[in-house]
Amino acid sequence: MSRTLTKFSVKVDFPVYCTVFTPSGEILLGGGGGTGNTGVKNKLVLFEPKLSEKSLEKLTETILSGEEDRPTCIALHTKENIFSCNINSSEEKIKIGENNNCRIFQYSNEKIELIRTVQTITSTNEDDYQRVNAFSQNGKLLATGGTDSKLTVLKYPSLNIAFPPLNFNKQEIYDLDFDSTGNQLLVVSANTLKILSTKKGESIHTIEKPVFRKNSRCQFRACRFGKGITAGYFYTVVNMTSESRTFIVKWNAVTFERVSTKAIGKKRITAFAISDNGKLLGFGTSDHGIGICDSKSLKVLLFVSKVHGFPPTTIAFSHDSTTVVSGSADNSVHIIQLPEKFDSGGFRLFLILIGTLIAFYAIFYQFYLID
Template identity: 25%
Template structure:
C-alpha cells in the first residue's frame, strides 16, 4: 500500500532535502525559548526552485515546510519562504539556519549570510553540488566540464580540474569521505581520491551506455558500494561497482523508459528512480519534454538494493517531471519534487522481499517433511 501526501507550493521545484540531523535537538538540550522541539513527530523539509533568470517572471525561492509523520501530511503553506530576487541565473548565496516562532510554536527558517563565496563567482552554471557526509568538503561540477572541490567552510581548494568531463552531470562522495565519483555527458565516469587530489580510476562504459547519476552507499553487509545509472537504446539500467577494484559487480535492466532522477536510502536498503515513458524514440530529457509538450507524468520506483526488485511503485507521482528524490534520515519516507510546483512524501514500508519469504516457506516445508519422515522411520518395525 502506497501512502503519500502531496502539496503544491506555487513555484517550480528543483531541489529538496530534509532538516539536518544536527538541528533536530530537543527542548531538554537547550532551555532557550528559541529552541525548536524534537522532530520525532514533526519534521521539516527544505525546497528550492523558481524561474531561474529574473526575466522569466517567476522569482527564485527557498522554502521550508513541515512534514507531520503522525498524520503523514505536509503543511498547506511553507512555514518559511525566502524569495531571492536576482537577475543573474548563476548566483550563489550562503544561508544559515535560524530558529523562528510560528503558529505551531517553534520551527526553523533561513537567514541570508553576509559571507560571499568568491570561489564560485563567475564560474558559470554548476550542474552538480554536493557535500561529504561530515559536511567538511564541497564539490561542484560545471556545465563546462570543470570539477572544483573545496574544504568547507574555508573554501580552500583541494581539486581544480578543468577537463574532468565534457560536462559534469552528477557527483557523489563515498561514506568515508575518501573518494568522489563523477559522471559526465560523455566518456567514462571517474573516481577521485580526496587525499591525493587525483583521479585514480575510470568507470568504463559498455557499448552505447550513457551514464546519468552516481551514488555511493553502504551495502546491507556494511561495505561501500557505488551505483551508477546508465541509459541505452533498451532503456535504463543500474550498475553496481566494487569500490576497491572499481570493476563492475553487476548490471540490472530496470526499465525500458528513461531514468530522470535517482537516489539511495541512508541505510542502503533501497534505491529509487523516476522513469518517464519514451514516446519519441529518444532518452534525451530536453527532447522528451518538447515531444510531451511539457507534461512528463511518470512513475517512482523504489527498489530493493540487494536484488534490484521492485519494492513500491508510485504511479503518476507528479504531473511534471520529478526533479529530486530524497530519502529521510531514517529511510522511512521519500521526498520528491517536480517542476509542476508539487512536493510529495511517500512512506516506505519495511517489507521483506517475496523471494526471501518464499525461501523461508520452502525451508519450513522441508523441515516438516524431514521430521515426518524421521517419525515414520521410527514407527516402522
C-alpha cells in the first residue's frame, strides 16, 4: 500500500520546546512551565505515535523539578539509548555560579533516568541558557551553545572538554551541527557562521551574514550539514530583519561558495531540520505553519498553515525520513506522515491553464460567434 499524506495535531499538558525521534520511531518531547510556581510541570515524555489512529500513546515520563528550568533542547546519542538536554539549575545556584545545565539521560520505554550532569553555562545571569546541542555521528563528541555566546565541545562519555570553549563576541549561538565525519562543526550566531575543526577547535572558514539586497539587514537563524545525497553541502536559514522575507541558502561544504538561495516566504523561520536521507528540509514559521523543502532544488514541496497556536519551537524527522513532528509552546504537537511522492504542481497548473482557456473560449463564443 502506498503511503499517503496524513497529518494531525495532539494536545499535551505542557508547553513543548524540544523534540526528537528515537531510532525505533518513538517521539521524545521536553518542555514545561519553567521555574517558579506556574502550576505547569517540567517534563520529559516518551510517546509512541499511532498514525492510523491519529494519536500519541504515552510510554513513560519524568517529572522534573519546578525549582529548575524546563528542557530547552534535546540531542540523541547515535549509538546508545542516551540523550543530552539543557535544564538550568535553580536561580539561587546560578547566581553563585553553580549551574549543572547539561544533563545526560538514559531512556527506555519504561523509564527516563538522569545519569550525569555537567556545567557548560558559567554565566551568573539566570536568563542565560543553553539553546542548542548535538552529538557527532560517531557519538564521541557533544557540542553545546547558548545565549552566553559560548561554544563548548565535550568528549563522550568522559564529558571532558575537547578544546577550550570558544566565545562568539557576545552573540547568542543560534544553532550548530556536526558533519557526517565528526571532524567539522558548523555554528551560527546572528551575524556570523563558522566552520570549525573539532580536533583543536580551530576555525576553518568564516562567513559573514549574506546580504540579498543593498542596505537590507539579515540574520542567520539555523544551520545543518547535508546528509546522504547532500553530504557535500550545508544549509543555512537567513531571516531578514528589515523586511518580511526568509531564505534558505545552500552552500558548497568544500569551497564554501553559495550554491543557491531560495526565498521561502514572508514569515521568519523559527525551527529547522534535515532528514536522515538528506533529501528533505523541514521548517517552522512565525505564522504557526510547517513546511517541507526539497534539499536539492530548495523548492517548497508542502506547507501546512496554522498547525500551532504559537510559532513552532522545534521540528524533527523520523530516522526513516517518512514522518515529521513539530511542537509549540501552546501545548500542541503536530504529526505529518509524508507521502511517497509530492505533488509537483505541474498537473495542477495544467488544469488551471485548461480551465482558463475554456473560460476564455466560452466568453469569446458568447460575444463574437452567437451573432
